[in-house]
Amino acid sequence: MKKLIRGLLDFQLNARPGYRDVFTKLAKGQSPDCLFISCADSRVVPNLLVSTDPGDLFVVRNVGNLVPPSDAHGHSTGDQSEPAALEFSLKHLPVEDIVVCGHSSCGAMKAVLAGGVGPETPNLAHWLTHGQAALRTLRDGSTVGEGLPEYDRLSQLNVLQQLEHIKTYPLVKERLEAGTIRLHAWWFDIAAAQVHAWRPALGRFVPMDELVGEALLRELGGAPAPGGDEHTHNGVTLRLTAAAGGR
Structure with a gap:
């Protein structure tokens, strides 16, 4: 906490003057063109990875960069926070792109691979069930991420699976059919500080x-x-x- 307070003071005293005009404009509203969904892992910093300014990204972060799929009526089959962000960004913001970004050495994926977590964390246990579809794909013999540790292969498959979950929502379906939204699968290799992008034609994630x-x-x-x-x-x-x- 001391580091946070020192950093806040540094921002207030040194950085804020340079951002004053930016935030004066942002106080009137936001117009991000990208919804960026990433893991809550402290090593993954979306604005740092893509060198963006305040107001550029609408960011959702959670354990495992998961998005519960929709049911037949457009309602989330799990937590409502992520679908709410989808609906808000697509209905009220000029979002044209959705990025799901996973990462290496993901603790959530390691837990899914290990069979889940204990009863002392029931909310986490339920939340991680949204990673089960990716695990089934891995077990069925997917070649995505070959050569990587199994948990990193699962992490890459999980990114692709969450995009499939996103596609189940009515607003997303409408925008995809109209050609007004694009979906992107990214994966961040922490040790190499390298973002990889999914290239369907190659069937793999490729360094950006x-x-x-x-x-x-x-x-x-x-x-x-x-x-x-x-x-x-x-x-x-x-x-x-x-x-x-x-x-």
Whole structure:
């Protein structure tokens, strides 16, 4: 707590003047274009990973970056917080992209792999049931994440599974059919400080380097000009060269 208080004082005394105009504008409202769902793990810091400013991301964090699926009537089959964030962001904010970002060495995935947690944590035990579908996929012989520790393979599969859960919600279905929302699966390798993006054509998560960044930007309609160009997506500026091929 001492570190937090010192950090708060540092912000108030040193950083706040530089952000005063930003927060003056944000006080009138927010207009993030991305809903970012990540694990509550302290080692995963969304705004740091994508170099964003206040107001750029609508962030949901929980144990295991889980999203309970919808039932046939559009109601959550589990906790309502995550679906509420989905509904709010899609109905009241200019969100065009949803990112689910898992990570390496995830304690939630290790617990799911180990068969759950004890009765002394009943809420956590119930919450982790939303990771069971990914575990079944792993047990059925999925090749996603081959070569990684089993808990990291499960973590990657879990990201993909949560996107499937997200697709069960009526608002998401409507936006997908209209082509006004995009879903993205990311995975953060903590030790390497490297974000990986899911590439369906390759059937695996690929490190987010310049080549992958170029491919993703092309999919978003941001192809580089001949000779190279700079593109910014979610606050990240990439220097792209014409010689770099997409994946």
